[in-house]
Amino acid sequence: MKFLIKSICLLYLLQLPVYAAVAVHPKAGSTSASFLRLGIGGRPVAMSAYTAISDDVQAVHWNPAGLSQLKENELSIMHNESFQGIKHNFLGYAHKLKGGYLGLSFITLTVPTDLERRSGLNENDVFDPITEVEGYFSASDIAGILSYSRKVSPSLYLGGNLKYIRQTIDIDNADTFALDLGALYSVDKIKNLKLALTLENMGGGIKFIRKEFPLPFSITFGAGYKTVNDKLILAIDFKQFVDDYLTTSIGTEYSLTDMFVVRGGYKYRLNGNPLGDISGLSTGLGVNFNNVSFDYAFKPYGVMGDTHRLSFRVRFQEIRQLYLFRSKPTGKKISKEEISLPVQKIPDIDKYTYTLAETDAKFIPIDNRTFRANVTASAKQGSIRKVNFVMPVPAQSEIKVYFGETDLPELSPKVSKKKLIYRHFNIKPELRIKKMFYEIRIPGKWIDENNVNSEKIIFMFKEERNKYLEIEGNKTISAGDFYYYSVEGPALPFTVVGIKKAR
Template sequence: MIVLIERKEKRRILKILRGSSHLLSLTARLSMIVAVLGVATGLFSSVYGGLAGIPSAFVDIGYGARPMGMGGAYVALADDINTILWNPAGLTRLAGREITFMYADQMGLVPYYFAAYGQSFWQNHAHGEAIIHSGDEVLSETTLLAAYGYTPEGVLGPPLDRLRLGATFKVRLSSFGDNSDGGEERSRGDGFGFGLDLGAQWRATDKLILGVLARDILNTVSYNNEARGEKYSESVPSSLVLGLSTSASERLLFALDLEKSLYADTDDIIHFGAEWILLDPLTLRVGFSQNIGPEIYRSYSLGLGVRHDFRVGMGFRFDFAYIFNEVRDTSRVSTTLIF
């Protein structure tokens, strides 16, 4: 009897030690990731430091009703077709093929359209294509995107098998001054440029995912003003976004992003969001974002999603987001076909 008790006690101690070892290993990995991200942030800031200039062309208004319903906290969570814009590493999390379309009337002034398609292939690979169009004959902007995602899951051992990588290449086109009522002296011409996003996601535990996105790490746009005979170039501001998402339960998850400023004239921005599956077809979302600077600007968002499955592997999703901000409230409407 004494021997059996001793054996049980030894087993209990071994379980505790193994659990502690696993926790220490996870803590060490997370500490290493934080250190690497800290170094990367410092390097990015030193390379891109200075003034962003904040050009008004090709402004990222936030695309996709689901991400915007969560306050833009989506870098680690990205697992649907919106991942093309938010973190291409999430493309390999697509269960099948997805097509989406989004419309936004920004500030009641400028219409924006976003359409995308994506799918997984060859088990560890995925691709996606998208188009963004905005404006009118006075100023029209179009962005074409091609994204690729890869995961070494099943190829490499832990912890690399929980890593996902992705890249999005962008071609930017613009035209301005096509309106006939502007007179002969109006500025008119066109622009052409490119951009590159690099992203990664890592599943630290079954309930915790970490993400990072280097948005427009390389980019430039060249303009040709035909009326004035001028040519010039400018860049879209780059940014580094660090994020995490965690599942409190099967129906409730939270996401947090830090959009790190790389310039002296822009602020860091915090994004927070939550998603709750109220019923199987109905999902509710709430979000919040705020800059970190001398003048505080906040925005709040509410969102909902409704999904209907026609059969296994085929369904339709409708998403809506309403964003409250200090200038003027806006909304996003998205429809997605999954097949």
């Protein structure tokens, strides 16, 4: 991690100008549809860098691949009260499909009807070249965007946008189509680090009357890092437009509480920011309520004025589900009669198919946002018999809990040689769970055959690559052919539980 931070700092410092003057790019002003350059969303604009962080419906603008990181359907509305009366708006919706996410969004930019219309008939008059105002007109831009994104592997997300772009100046208008492509990659060796790449505005130009102006094509590379508890997010973007110098954006987000978030960022353009150093600054805050978020961003534009973006996001809750998967005993098949429910595909884990067992779940409300759940499984071969956990979700949510049976991948040889593994359990909560208490049963025959001391069973919870948290189980009862143990364990997204043989 230290190497990553040093590398980012070095790349940023290498872009600092060797002289203070602001340089104008040779192709400056040669492209059309400049409104596509403007940032969308209170959260992204406040951070300045968002390509590798994109995890909401606003990803359609920053990186369409990020749509696949959504957990639920989402609607977002943004209004940008810009300088000189210019209004910038966004409306977007993302819907979860079986194979990915589909998004539909619109971006508009409107200029007040205060642009002066002059004929220019006297422009050759050296004494009075400026003609009288003959009227006023307005201008507007609109883009309709159809997006699709899917997770193609455990570490790789891909996405794309098809854009319809239309510009209107007074009574004249022109339109075109464009394509965006995006990729998002989770780095396996560095936990919580993501890399991103986007290609934007690939398509035909905008043609008014006789001359055609190309779209502002750009390439962006980004990196984002979340701390283990997700309280702090760091991001950096390198963006290259076809008609401008390279810009570097750095941003951060810090969660003060589950409700309040503060953000800040800075964008630097190689050879200087045209509107002054202050124009690179951005800041903002966010307020979260269950499935609703409000985000505000402040961004100055030097002598042009300041902009204020306010965005609203709402997530449409589906049925909340907690999946607890366990592996089949080696060499033994489970008969269909022992499983209560048919084989089903579990979202986001396409590599494995899980046979689900019935559960009896009782949810006791602690307050208006938190449940205590008591769950009992009914599969005859089940090792996990009961689970007790505290789960902060809205009281009106519908909640389902499944215990699944499947063949999970074996642990690495290094781990298997040191530990006696009875069975693996893959625990995947879709919600934030505070504590988990398990009641696990183990066949007495297995304990006897492996010389395990039934009074001292150590359960191992996998926290990260080959690193285990060891917790001693509390033997409760012996019933029939089984020993029953209670243990408090972590509630990590992916947990492998084993049993350590006492020496």
